[in-house]
Amino acid sequence: MAATGGAEMSGTVSRPDARLLPGRQAEAERMLAALLRGLAFVALLLGALVLIWHALIVTLAVPAYVAPSPQAVWTTLTGEWPRLSQALWFTLRSTLGGMAIALVLALVLAGLFTLSDLLSRAFLPLIVILRTAPILAIAPLLILIFGRGQATSVAVVVMVSFFPMMVNAARGFRSPKANVLELMHVCGANWWQIFLKVRLPFALPYIFTGIRMAAAGAVLSAMLAEWLSGAPGLGTLILEASSFRRLPLMWAGVVLSMAAATTLFFLTVQLERRMTR
Amino acid sequence: MTEIILRNVAKRFLLPDREVSALEGIELTLPTGSFTALIGPSGCGKSTLLRLVADVLRPSEGEIRIGANAPSVARRKHEIGFVFQEASLLPWRNVLGNVCLPIEVARVPATRDPKALVHMVGLAGFEEARPAQLSGGMQQRVAIARALALDPKVLLMDEPFGALDEITRQRMNLELLRIWKSTGTTAVLVTHSISEAVFMADTVLVLSANPGRIAHRIEVDMPRPRRLEMMRQLAFNALENEVRAALFDDSGAVA
The missing domain is CATH 3.40.50.300 (P-loop containing nucleotide triphosphate hydrolases)
Structure with a gap:
């Protein structure tokens, strides 16, 4: 203390230097380059996969009724595109609709849980029970309630997606430090303002983790629902193609569903990067 | 009084x-x-x-x-203005955004110019900086400016x-x-x-x-x-x- 005590300092204001902050344009360029690198990598990987597939079929002389060649699948994919795209669109609608409904439900419920511990203690066991019920077992019930159309698919996606979304959102809403919440209180903020300005932004990374976890299984659960209800989506198409031994069509469906699930997953990752930067 | x-x-x-x-x-x-x-x-x-x-x-x-x-x-x-041991800034808001937070929450016309407050705590030129880009001392300056935003008694x-x-x-x-x-x-x-x-x-x-x-x-x-x-x-x-x-x-x- 004595060492700094010599100078008369009571009037001085130290001003740190503001020129050290990174520019915005450099950041945008860096992001674009990363995106291009990512796309090139995916293209390379896909090309390699197709090559290996083709090589295996040729070298092992796999007959066409066991596994079709990439060319046969490609021909079906382009030739039957109207039918395939219609089925894909149906499944995607169920998936996205179900995930959207699940997200809204999860956010509302997890938000309500921040209101009181009693509420979360009352509801959480119910939700866990709902989660542990196997979809296969309650499918007849769901079909009875929602019919054999899209509604059942949506309901199944909601049931499967809701749980990871809700649990993560609830954790996220509790993640702000006590100091920040106390500060908002001292500023005179009400529950809604605290939720909107503090809890929700702090929870965003958690919410996206939930969405990502749900996205991985959402397309699959939509197709599972179609297997059970017979609604005209990719799941039903694959099942029918399989039972009629139309292997190229079945594989085209499989490839499409995988592409859809992967795209969905990476879209959520990208969205997360955008929103939680 | x-x-x-x-x-x-x-x-x-x-x-x-x-x-x-x-x-x-x-x-x-x-x-x-x-x-x-x-x-x-x-x-x-x-x-x-x-x-x-x-x-x-x-x-x-x-x-x-x-x-x-x-x-x-x-x-x-x-x-009432309150400053905690930790700066407790919102990491996604820049300096000015953090200082403005109480004004937004209170929904009252600002009695103090937030920019002038940032100046007063010696952070002129850092209005756009994110908390992660600031040192601990600078973050506390922001917290003090924020506490003063509504001109507390x-x-x-x-x-x-x-x-x-x-x-x-x-x-x-x-x-x-x-x-x-x-x-x-x-x-x-x-x-x-x-x-x-x-x-x-x-x-x-x-x-x-x-x-x-x-x-x-x-x-x-x-x-x-x-x-x-x-x-x-x-x-x-x-x-x-x-x-x-x-x-x-x-x-x-x-x-």
Whole structure:
């Protein structure tokens, strides 16, 4: 203390230097380059996969009724595109609709849980029970309630997606430090303002983790629902193609569903990067 | 007039198996525009006392007044500014956005220009910077500017520079005194640095633990503005020793 005590300092204001902050344009360029690198990598990987597939079929002389060649699948994919795209669109609608409904439900419920511990203690066991019920077992019930159309698919996606979304959102809403919440209180903020300005932004990374976890299984659960209800989506198409031994069509469906699930997953990752930067 | 008055205030916390008394029989009057330092061993309830005044906690007993109002009313009238040990900034908002937060929440026309506040705490040119791009001392400057955004009558600080290094801390203390003088708020500073308490305050209150009580009250009759060289004067050392004696007298065996 004595060492700094010599100078008369009571009037001085130290001003740190503001020129050290990174520019915005450099950041945008860096992001674009990363995106291009990512796309090139995916293209390379896909090309390699197709090559290996083709090589295996040729070298092992796999007959066409066991596994079709990439060319046969490609021909079906382009030739039957109207039918395939219609089925894909149906499944995607169920998936996205179900995930959207699940997200809204999860956010509302997890938000309500921040209101009181009693509420979360009352509801959480119910939700866990709902989660542990196997979809296969309650499918007849769901079909009875929602019919054999899209509604059942949506309901199944909601049931499967809701749980990871809700649990993560609830954790996220509790993640702000006590100091920040106390500060908002001292500023005179009400529950809604605290939720909107503090809890929700702090929870965003958690919410996206939930969405990502749900996205991985959402397309699959939509197709599972179609297997059970017979609604005209990719799941039903694959099942029918399989039972009629139309292997190229079945594989085209499989490839499409995988592409859809992967795209969905990476879209959520990208969205997360955008929103939680 | 914004005196802070505490009459026979007690705060007890209910634990699952017992009741813990954090504060008992607190009688205080902090005059308008005064600077008070609270010092004491950890667990003596200094932070609790601050949170009672800020209406973050409710007293179990007794009465608190900020000017003519209860703390809950003063809080809703935006008369209280609070600075925590951690800056507690919102990481996705830039400096200006963080300073503006209380103004947005209060939905009142800004009585103070946020940009001028950023200037006042010495962060001109950093309005657009994110908290992660700032040093600990700079983050605390933002927290102080934020606490002053609604032109509070009362400024409560809970070890605001506790996490900073000694040199930064000295500099921030000098600036805090300058800001306090220019805003005319009634300031309360919780600290566990003896020299900081004496250097900053008009009155140093020494709290004792279990339960927290005000054990000693030491008036600092050093002239203002305070300057760092005062710390080497005999009168300053004598006051430091007085506070030290009061602290160790009461915490007894706790060294």
